[in-house]
Amino acid sequence: MTFNLSRRFLLTGAAGAAVAGCANGVQTAVASTEEAFPPEALAVPDPYLLGAPEGVALLSRNENPYGPAPSALKMIEYAAGEGAYYTSRGASQMLIDMIAEKNGVAPEQVAVTTGSGEALSAIALIYGPSGPIVAPRLFWDTTALYAKRLDMAEIDRVPLTADMEIDLAGIEAKVSDSTGLVQLCNPNNPTGLVLPADMIKPAVKRMAAKTTVLVDEAYIELADDPEGTSCVDLIQQGHDVIVSRTFSKIYGMAGVRVGYTISSAETAEKIRNTAMSWGPSLSTAAAIGCYNDQAFVDYSLSKVVEAREMVTATLDELGLSYLPSQTNFVYFKSGMEANDVQKAMMDRMISVRGQYMDYNEWTRVSMGMIEDVERFCNALPEVVGA
Template sequence: MLTNRRSFIARAGVATGLSALPLHGLTASAAAPIVEPDFGPKIGQALLSRNENPYGPAPSALRAIAETSKMGCYYNDRGHAKLTAMIAERNGVSPGQVVIGEGSTEVLCAAALAWGRKGAILAPELFWDTTVQYAERQGVTAVRVPLLADMNIDLPGMAAALDDSVAMVHLCNPNNPTGILIPPNALKAFIAEVSPKATVLVDEAYNELTDRPDDNSTIDLVKAGADVIVCRTFSKIYGMAGLRVGYAIASEENAARIRSHQMSFGGNLGGLAAAIASYNDTPFLDQSRAAVLEARAMIIDAVANSGLSALPSQTNFVFVKVPDANALRDAMAQSGIAIRGAYGNLNGYSRVSTGKLEDVARYAAALPKLSRQLWG
């Protein structure tokens, strides 16, 4: 595997157009005109800033989209019900406990707004908080607890901050942008302590990429009757970020409450068809996960070769400790490589996502050189 990564990096400067893992089996015509795409990366860009999986959607999903697109004139009730039933069956819950949304974003926003109208939302200071920000714009109060010095979520600090004003505790596990996983025993002990006082919402967008997905999930607590909501998405391991399908698993009461605050109606046909077709597509999921892990290892190697360090990641991105995240982002951009800059005032960490292996190889080749140029 290490030899593989080194060979990718060695070829990075001259092989930026290669497809390292052509899951779709599609090739561009040599005579086709070069046109800037309306979606995805710009021509020549290594897009490593958005936690996408460029090896999806699965071939099974693409076939389903093609076959069902002619039905786009119809509403999607039966497809919506079918995916709901599939999710319920796999997770051992009733269909009434499953909420499907336009990406997990819609489900998270609906939950934040529904519970936020009852009380405050308690959350870490740094996590994927777009949905909480949405609720704040609607007048909801958010209480944020700083991370620990090692960038772990401060569970004791959050428990201490919980009072009667809090209606919901919101976590992302593994956390975004740090990539750190809360150990299952610690998380379940925390939930046992706080869930009698407030609903706990756990965003598990990256669960399938962790070392032990089933052990790291809190769906078993939902099934045991705890006041917990678990959110999942088809955007990551399934490679369907642009098709917008996500879901929550909760008690029937909590699920109904989330639905009452949703804005979409029935989901989009393409996304539902793709989700139904690929939900149990184990060969694709295994291949997709392997590509993510290989790319993540390449990033970690590059970080070490650059004299830098990174937080432990259980996701499809790595949080790299750097002197100046914005300076590195700008320098990478000059080479056509897109990564994230600083999160707020936190300019000492740079988030880079796994992408196509040849794009990650470009980053891995550029990082040591740019680190020397920027910081000596």
Template sequence: MKLDQMVRSVYPNLTPYTCSLADLPVEEMKQALGLEQVYKLSFNENPLGPSSKALNAMQQALSQLNLYPSSSGEAVQGKIAEKEGVLPENVILSNGADEMIILVAQTFLEPEDEAIIPEICFVQYMASTYLMGATPVFTPMKADLGIDLKAILQKITEKTKVIFLCNPNNPTGTVIPADELQAFIKQVPENVLVVIDEAYHEFADGDGYRSSVELVSDFANVFVIRTFSKIYSLAAARIGYGIGQAALVDAINHVRPPFNVNSIAQAGALASLDDAEHVAESRRINQFGKQLLCKTLDELGLSYLSSQANFVCVNTGKDGQEVFDRLAERGWIVRKLTGYGLNSSLRISIGRPEEMEAFVEVFKEVLSK
């Protein structure tokens, strides 16, 4: 079989998702390291776990696994619309935020098109662009590793179809000030879609940040992506959503597979939206852990980025791989950033208070050697 003559021409640009140590489930990490206890601070997961209301709703939904779910998730759409002050026709559900990014690419990108992507950003934007045979155009970051909107504007050409932004950004945790983002969108041609990934929206609490959902009514080319994976702790259920003007949502619905979000995920999402206490506790745990970690980094004299997400990007001042390995030997798994050229930096997800208290002591020990 001559596979190279059968697959699409985009094939060489795509690679299967292969799990390194930091990507494995905890039980597989234990096996790989030969340890009985492992702490996973590499995936930006919510350590609190799902809402009890969500778990109860999902348990009840199990009895109807023989039935197909709502294709569009009308109940969840309606609840999101009510919460965000938009109409149900402004909301579309997806199998996690990753699928929503892919759906956007499938809807708008063709082989001759370009998508602009900041060079230190979520990798799914690049993968989805390549999937459609389009060309990713990378723009440099600011000196402080913030997203450089001016650099993006300079890269817009007649071939530009989509601009991907992550706000707060992954893996840096930095945000684009709301006034700067709105001024930027006003300068983007109306035929260029601005996709704003707000996966970490609920954790953002600093000055200058506002959700871009408020821009949707004024800009037909703005599309906001959210997820239930982070603050709502439903990462394994795979449910995300997008918000845009009705015509934009309708266009994406033309390529969205029917029944793309299962009934268990829909039940969990619907219940999660009604559990304000779970969200508040998730934020409290995150704020405690982040403050403790940053206090430790200050004591160690290390530079780090001010994060409005549930992780911190820190420059260890040492070889990042070496620090990663030493932490892993002790059962602490974080995220290397060598793929972005940040060879001395690590991204550390925020765990439970007791985990963070233990981690900072191990971190001090590892860096002292």
């Protein structure tokens, strides 16, 4: 068997040690990295450098603390050992192929990005200069605002209905040939409400005849009927629609940063060309590990449902109104200033979202660890003075 000494090997001190050993006629073991850097000597960071700060019930960012799935962690461990190398094309393609297969589209129609936020920012930069981004007044607007800050987009916000639903008819009425993009979020954040298939799909189809329609489906796996509600089938039928998804929510990998879009192949290419980074190997591996892990998705969903039932039971007991959520957060009307609720909760080491726009009496609480949600439920009566 021939043995190729790689250039990398020759450039390292290990090669030098091996050569020196041979020259002396002594059997010298090649110094391993572990010998050079004994693991015992490495400093372990403060355990709360990442994750939830010590003692804090983190219920403000819609994360899934039950992740990452063991199937993802196994791949992260493997990928960490190969971290010296750029992500292989094979790994990137494997993830793309898996997403394409599951969604019934061609691999060219998939763009994988560093979190769905990157794709959404790219989309805002691509379409913003051609005309306003027409969107509901309340939606996950971070990426549209990013393009606005760069003077690359304007947002035309359409008020919600009296029930805090997205006003699809109102949005449709605004759409013309000079619209840059329509952006919807289904289920919506922060309301948690879902536009059902029979409402969203006909409207999206009609609007897509005039302009590109983006449907942010970050929470779709948490909806009662994810497949029926998703707008991916409109893309399969050739409509000018982009769907974005993420590994940050049901897959519990917000810090790992993987998201993707499904669209026409032409649009996917534009998104890839505009995105500013390329997939880290650890994230790509993690996503490959858990994408088809239905058992983990079901487990996470059961935890979210359990937590949501605890929260809504507490709100019912207190007589506080809330929106029927199909997500891992609940938007409720406390009757108090949202920022005061946030502060009072923080005094008890419980983190919830502060005020959105002028919705000053509404608070969004995320479904975290069951014991953390329990703390929230126990604190709420005191916080709202019940």
